[in-house]
Amino acid sequence: MKVVGIPRALLFYHYYPLWRDYFAGLGVKVVESKPTNRVILLAGLGTAVDETCLPVKVFYGHVQELKDRVDYLFVPRLVSVEKGAYICPKLLGLPDMVRHSLSNLPPLISPTINFNRRGQGLYKAILETATLLGVNPVQALYAFVRARARWRRWQALQHGGLSPMEAWAVLEGKGGGLPERKGKGLRVGVLGHPYNIYDPYINMGLLDRLREMGVSPQTAEMLPADIIAFHAGRLPKRLFWTLGQYVMGAAGHFMQGGNVDGIIHLISFGCGPDSLVGELVERRARRKGFPFLLLTLDEHSGETGLLTRLEAFVDTLQWRRGKE
Amino acid sequence: MKVTFPRMGTLDIPLKAFFTSLGIEVVVPPPISDKTISLGARHAPEFSCLPLKINVGNYLEAYEMGADTIVMAGGVGPCRFGYYAQVQREILADLGINYDMVLLEPPKGHLGETLRELWELTGRASPARIFRAGRLTWAKLKLLDEVERLTAKARCREKNEGQAGDVYRRALTWIDAAASPGEVALAGERIRRAFAGVELKDVVPLRLGLVGEIYTVLEPAANLYMERFLAKLGVEVERGIYLSDWVTSHLFLDTLRMRRGQRAVEELAKPYLGHSVGGHGLESISYSIQYARRGFAGVIHIGPLTCMPEIVAKTILPLVSKEWDIPILTLFLDEHSGEVGIQTRLEAFVEMLWARREQREKGRVSR
Numbered sequence: 222m223k224v225v226g227i228p229r230a231l232l233f234y235h236y237y238p239l240w241r242d243y244f245a246g247l248g249v250k251v252v253e254s255k256p257t258n259r260v261i262l263l264a265g266l267g268t269a270v271d272e273t274c275l276p277v278k279v280f281y282g283h284v285q286e287l288k289d290r291v292d293y294l295f296v297p298r299l300v301s302v303e304k305g306a307y308i309c310p311k312l313l314g315l316p317d318m319v320r321h322s323l324s325n326l327p328p329l330i331s332p333t334i335n336f337n338r339r340g341q342g343l344y345k346a347i348l349e350t351a352t353l354l355g356v357n358p359v360q361a362l363y364a365f366v367r368a369r370a371r372w373r374r375w376q377a378l379q380h381g382g383l384s385p386m387e388a389w390a391v392l393e394g395k396g397g398g399l400p401e402r403k404g405k406g407l408r409v410g411v412l413g414h415p416y417n418i419y420d421p422y423i424n425m426g427l428l429d430r431l432r433e434m435g436v437s438p439q440t441a442e443m444l445p446a447d448i449i450a451f452h453a454g455r456l457p458k459r460l461f462w463t464l465g466q467y468v469m470g471a472a473g474h475f476m477q478g479g480n481v482d483g484i485i486h487l488i489s490f491g492c493g494p495d496s497l498v499g500e501l502v503e504r505r506a507r508r509k510g511f512p513f514l515l516l517t518l519d520e521h522s523g524e525t526g527l528l529t530r531l532e533a534f535v536d537t538l539q540w541r542r543g544k545e
Numbered sequence: 546m547k548v549t550f551p552r553m554g555t556l557d558i559p560l561k562a563f564f565t566s567l568g569i570e571v572v573v574p575p576p577i578s579d580k581t582i583s584l585g586a587r588h589a590p591e592f593s594c595l596p597l598k599i600n601v602g603n604y605l606e607a608y609e610m611g612a613d614t615i616v617m618a619g620g621v622g623p624c625r626f627g628y629y630a631q632v633q634r635e636i637l638a639d640l641g642i643n644y645d646m647v648l649l650e651p652p653k654g655h656l657g658e659t660l661r662e663l664w665e666l667t668g669r670a671s672p673a674r675i676f677r678a679g680r681l682t683w684a685k686l687k688l689l690d691e692v693e694r695l696t697a698k699a700r701c702r703e704k705n706e707g708q709a710g711d712v713y714r715r716a717l718t719w720i721d722a723a724a725s726p727g728e729v730a731l732a733g734e735r736i737r738r739a740f741a742g743v744e745l746k747d748v749v750p751l752r753l754g755l756v757g758e759i760y761t762v763l764e765p766a767a768n769l770y771m772e773r774f775l776a777k778l779g780v781e782v783e784r785g786i787y788l789s790d791w792v793t794s795h796l797f798l799d800t801l802r803m804r805r806g807q808r809a810v811e812e813l814a815k816p817y818l819g820h821s822v823g824g825h826g827l828e829s830i831s832y833s834i835q836y837a838r839r840g841f842a843g844v845i846h847i848g849p850l851t852c853m854p855e856i857v858a859k860t861i862l863p864l865v866s867k868e869w870d871i872p873i874l875t876l877f878l879d880e881h882s883g884e885v886g887i888q889t890r891l892e893a894f895v896e897m898l899w900a901r902r903e904q905r906e907k908g909r910v911s912r
């Protein structure tokens with residue numbers, strides 16, 4: 222049986238069940254790379270160009286973790302997943318970057334997904350992958366439709382407050398819904414791209430640490446799409462980055478009756494879109510006097526520094542609550 | 546209304562011509578200095594790209610001089626440029642600075658929308674008048690590009706150091722002073738004569754291509770005057786992109802004949818990069834190949850630090866360099882880049898290229 226590898230990085234955290242079920246439905250074996258660890262991170266740092274952002278470096282690491290144990294690597298070219306928006310210039314070039322700067326790779330499966338151009342949407346991508354793997358296109362389409370249904374259920378579970386991996390466990394019948402989360406009732410909105418928020422190695426266990434402090438983290442993935450769209454739509458000019466819209470939309474909701482005590486924005490050092498989106502969020506928070514903490518992740522981020530800042534922030538929130 | 550706009554290379558000359566001939570008063574921001582850059586960097590987001598920061602410096606300096614309206618281009622992604630103005634607007638507002646902003650969003654296939662924006666700005670000038678202003682602007686743009694090319698040719702060969710630079714500066718004032726396409730044509734002749742008068746040494750310079758993100762390529766203050774420095778080392782620099790290219794690609798994006806030339810550019814890059822990545826990342830790859838084909842000695846690839854398209858390009862260029870046998874040096878620039886540091890790296894690169902050329906010539910003789 223052919224083995225297709227999915228790197229556990231970048232938009233993996235947004236699409237995992239869709240990709241996994243789709244390939245499984247094509248009759249191939251799907252494996253994903255291990256959760257990010259030191260070896261993976263170092264492999265990425267050693268091969269990606271210095272100037273690129275941490276998430277791309279991490280992606281490189283995951284590709285190397287997988288490459289020797291799979292027949293194909295899935296590295297899609299995600300140009301645009303909704304009309305009039307993009308993901309990020311770097312993701313437009315991701316398959317080329319990987320292909321031309323890492324050696325001894327298995328063949329890449331890298332369909333182009335571009336909702337902005339007619340004829341480059343999902344059906345073409347489905348056809349392409351099906352042909353590559355020698356699968357009947359009708360079977361592929363069927364696999365896709367089923368995978369998408371499960372992906373939507375997965376997203377719905379996240380709206381209920383589960384993290385992507387918890388939601389996956391529920392979907393697979395291996396998990397028991399919302400874990401017990403007691404606490405002092407503080408709630409914090411955590412903004413950021415899914416690959417920063419849900420990769421605990423990269424963010425030094427941010428979500429769990431918050432929970433340990435009795436704070437319940439709220440993320441964009443837990444919010445219904447229409448709330449995100451509503452708040453993102455209030456900018457004078459539409460943001461043309463899908464991930465930026467999530468951040469802006471969630472930020473708007475959190476700051477306006479979103480029932481959180483403060484906002485943490487997690488960004489990667491060197492992230493292009495977030496250098497602007499983050500600025501807009503921070504300015505809004507500052508104008509409103511809304512508690513806001515910016516955490517910038519890079520390969521040198523130290524755990525103690527992060528913890529100290531986090532604790533100080535939570536203390537402020539508690540103090541503010543006490544005052545009210 | 547006093548209109549200002551961000552500076553980029555010599556773009557201020559045609560822009561000023563455009564607005565002035567429509568009866569709009571213009572405040573040209575002072576040439577970009579260290580002060581401009583640090584002023585912008587102080588107020589702009591730390592990890593935004595250099596052009597955004599320098600733009601802010603321009604706005605603040607022009608404001609001091611009485612400007613009240615900013616004209617700026619927009620965009621629809623994928624790169625940050627299309628959102629510059631939105632962030633800049635908030636920076637200025639939070640500083641309590643009262644500026645109007647007029648954004649020229651690139652039309653999706655229709656020249657009409659851009660023209661309409663411009664038309665509103667001019668207080669609805671007559672189409673004939675706009676057309677005349679446009680023609681004058683375009684004539685100046687084209688001539689400015691020619692001046693850059695002439696300067697690059699002369700500067701690396703000049704006998705008396707500084708002569709080509711003098712002609713360059715005078716040429717700019719002549720173009721600036723020209724009030725009609727006819728006068729621009731006259732200025733052109735005068736400029737060509739002046740360049741013909743620059744005394745040249747009989748040398749064969751090294752030819753290098755300069756590719757990368759357009760602002761850093763076109764704005765000498767952003768690239769720390771590297772073209773001037775390279776000329777001193779006996780290098781003739783050809784840019785991959787000129788001013789008029791920027792105007793066509795940013796304001797009249799998908800319109801007219803633009804696409805046709807673009808397809809050839811994409812085809813060449815295709816084995817290395819199968820999709821545009823915004824900005825000029827794909828062009829950097831494609832132009833590097835073109836320079837290799839034309840027998841250039843090397844390529845210098847530049848961009849602002851954190852520039853996404855050029856990071857993609859930098860990742861792929863080593864392969865291009867290997868397969869096309871052309872040395873490529875990538876330099877990322879930001880407000881902390883120092884002239885000395887950049888010059889040291891350029892010097893080392895150029896020295897290596899001279900040595901390479903010598904070796905090849907020897908090889909040819911002995912064969």
Ligand code: SF4
Nearest residue numbers: 274276309489492493
């Ligand atoms: S969105 Fe930011 S973090 Fe993600 S790949 Fe692009 S630059 Fe990197």
Ligand code: SF4
Nearest residue numbers: 594624626824852853
């Ligand atoms: S091309 Fe580079 S400099 Fe221009 S907006 Fe994009 S990241 Fe910034």
